[in-house]
Amino acid sequence: MRREPVSFTAASTRQTALFGARSWRRTLAQLVALVRRLIGVPDYETYLAHMHRKYPGCTPLDPETFEQERLTARYRSAGTRCC
Numbered sequence: 001m002r003r004e005p006v007s008f009t010a011a012s013t014r015q016t017a018l019f020g021a022r023s024w025r026r027t028l029a030q031l032v033a034l035v036r037r038l039i040g041v042p043d044y045e046t047y048l049a050h051m052h053r054k055y056p057g058c059t060p061l062d063p064e065t066f067e068q069e070r071l072t073a074r075y076r077s078a079g080t081r082c083c
Helices: 012-039 044-054 062-073
Strands: none
Touching: 044 062
16 A cells, blocks of 8 residues: 655645734733633623623623723622732
């Protein structure tokens, strides 16, 4: 049984390079979003994307109201503050 050599075309190599870059960028974006959530930084762009995707007929909050809502939700429970 004779195997044919594997040949890589420029298109397949380019596609692999792009996929790798997209995968790396997506992973980095997810990591940044996770760190932002852990330290309590609201992510308004993600909120807007979610609202447009899930609730297309609703008007999203403005940035100031969104930030205030996130801070209120974060510090609502008594056990979340150290002092």
